[in-house]
């Protein structure tokens with residue numbers, strides 16, 4: 001373990017520190033996989049979040065450099081880097097929120113499910129440690145295939161509750177382009193799961209309302225479903241989305257922290273244990289509060305197109321969930 005405190009600019013740091021921390025409670029956040037493509041920008045974004053007082057950066061390699069670097073940013077949180085399994089306990093102890101971007105990303109031509117063989121074991125091991133060292137932490141799963149890794153995590157620590165972060169931001173950006181509205185004002189619920197057709201954006205519920213023609217809605221839906229693949233292909237073998245994912249992960253973690261701190265009406269889309277459909281896990285809007293997910297909200301009215309999309313995603317999502325549960329119980 002190595003620990004460093006924000007350097008120089010001490011006056012500025014202290015001023016800012018006072019400004020940011022007076023009323024905010026102590027909150028520890030860990031990023032597991034912190035030296036990776038997502039982990040590094042996510043570590044930076046969490047360092048910028050004034051709700052975080054302690055930031056633990058864990059990876060199997062390279063965290064000393066990342067933690068030293070991030071710790072020099074003059075914001076509230078104290079940064080500590082941890083490397084290797086021996087230090088996982090220290091990284092996790094006392095955590096309120098654990099974010100997991102550990103594992104291999106896709107290359108062109110691969111599905112998210114092709115990552116299962118490597119990432120399922122990584123997630124299972126990390127979740128076993130979370131169950132042991134910080135069983136009450138909120139867990140934000142980023143590692144793919146999310147449709148399977150969340151059920152794996154749930155099998156490992158069902159009682160502690162398991163939450164997955166699912167980005168709505170891709171849908172928001174694409175919708176804003178078509179609807180000619182400010183992307184910052186756009187909200188689009190994204191439900192179902194997180195792979196291809198299991199990603200179902202509900203443009204009929206998008207705000208502000210734009211009444212787009214059917215063919216535009218179909219094109220936006222397809223682009224949202226292929227958003228990850230678009231980046232994988234553009235990166236041409238150098239991985240998948242990292243910066244936009246880090247941003248989405250930071251927004252979701254911030255929502256979790258706000259909920260923990262008692263801010264009312266914090267609502268985000270998340271892939272969680274659910275009774276919204278007959279599937280045991282499903283992404284829909286959830287209300288975040290002092291205990292994590294306080295309420296899993298229903299789907300609301302769907303257009304005929306969305307209703308058809310919902311029915312056609314169920315078999316694939318069901319199979320991915322069952323694959324995760326089976327893995328968690330077999331190995």
Ligand SMILES: NC(=O)C1=CN([C@@H]2O[C@H](COP(=O)(O)OP(=O)(O)OC[C@H]3O[C@@H](n4cnc5c(N)ncnc54)[C@H](O)[C@@H]3O)[C@@H](O)[C@H]2O)C=CC1
Nearest residue numbers: 033035036037038059060101102103104105142143144245
């Ligand atoms: N849910 C989503 O929307 C998205 C998910 N992803 C997924 O996130 C994961 C990470 O992607 P990248 O950061 O681009 O990959 P990366 O390869 O750049 O980084 C992964 C990091 O995980 C670390 N790692 C491996 N095993 C570990 C273990 N047992 N404990 C702790 N750390 C470990 C590696 O050392 C590496 O630093 C991939 O599975 C990718 O598919 C990526 C983008 C979006």
Ligand SMILES: O=C([O-])CC(=O)C(=O)O
Nearest residue numbers: 106144228229232240241
């Ligand atoms: O496409 C991938 O493999 C990474 C991912 O889940 C996303 O960007 O949505």
